[in-house]
Amino acid sequence: MKLVTFSTSGEPMVGLSDGKGVAPLTGRLSEPVTDMISLMNAWDRVQPEIRAIGNFEIPLQDVTLHAPVTRPGKILAIGLNYADHAAEGGKAPPEYPMWFSKAATSVNGPYEPIDRPIVSEHLDYEAELVIVIGKRCRHVPKDRALDMIFGFCAGNDVSVRDWQLRTTQHFIGKSFDTHAPYGPWIVTPDEVSPANLAIRSYVNGELRQNSRTDQLIFDCAHQISYLSQVMTLEPGDILFSGTPSGVGAAKRPPLWLKAGDVVRVEIEGIGAIENRVVDEKAPLPA
Structure with a gap:
């Protein structure tokens, strides 16, 4: 469904x-x-x-x-979860999942504009499979973890790279307003399995990322089981499950998003989201 x-x-x-x-x-x-x-x-x-x-x-x-869940209780995202993405950044695959949060105010609709921030030109895209939690759970064994999933979406973990790299914590650089578009709907697990789906991103029609979810270092079950050892996961929490290689920051020179660019994320069996980049409006004077 x-x-x-x-x-x-x-x-x-x-x-x-x-x-x-x-x-x-x-x-x-x-x-x-x-x-x-x-x-x-x-x-x-x-x-x-x-x-x-x-x-x-x-x-x-x-x-x-x-956005299917307009105000998630938690937005959690995992870094370096495709080996090719780790390699393009000059990093070894992590031994443990590298989790960070995105602010709830970063949620955006599947076709709404993405703000290019006033404070940075280093705006980047990350195509990701989004997991939507459907059951309250804690300490979930890996063999039961997929039962906690309500469904799946396509998402874009939009990143402001210079702000992201100012500290070892990614939260600020990942939490700008409008920088978590996802959707266009939640596809229930009876219709799609997350094990081996094609995932792609395009910028202005140009293919930038092209991989499959069987390349995840930590698969969906591992992600849920691992997180549930730390915190209670609740219905409506969403997990951004990692991005493959091909991000703008890894290009030489880097290909930062600019106003007018259109970013499309497609995931097999789920659908596509498409967001146009716009310049953030200047704040009103105090």
Whole structure:
């Protein structure tokens, strides 16, 4: 199933999509579902009702798709999780997963603009498979970790490289507003397996990254199991699972994103997001 957060002219709603149209779920189910996290919490009980829907009455072109979880409790991302990406940065593959956070305010929709910050020209893209957690969990064995997944999205871990490299902690350089676009929907695990999916990024139609998720150093199950040893994962948390080689910072000279560039991330079996880069608006005077 493809589950969306969308709007037409009013408040965002939750819906089911077949890729061509959308069937609203808000106000339609036997339990109140107002957003994606409430849908996750009711999932076991309302799933049969959703599977019975056959009429996608609103054409997809008539809706605005938003980030599927508009305000995740946690956004966690892993660095150097493809060996080729580690190598292009002159680093050895890590012994342990290198996790960092992105601020919740960095969340962005699948087709919304990405800000090129006022304070930096070193704007970069990172195509990533996004894991959406669907169950509250702690200390999950690896052989059960995939059961904690609600679904998958395509994402772009947008990075401001000079700010990222000012310290050993990536948080600031990864947390600028608009720098976590993902979507366009959540594809449930019954439709797609994360084990071996093609993942690509394009800038203005030029192929920049081209790999498969079987090249992940730490696969999805390992990521969830490892994180759950430290913290409780909750419905609506999202994990950016790493990017392959081909980022702009590794080019010689570096190919930084500029206003007008269009970045497209495609993942096999999931779909694509596409975001245009715009110059951040100057702040209003105090």
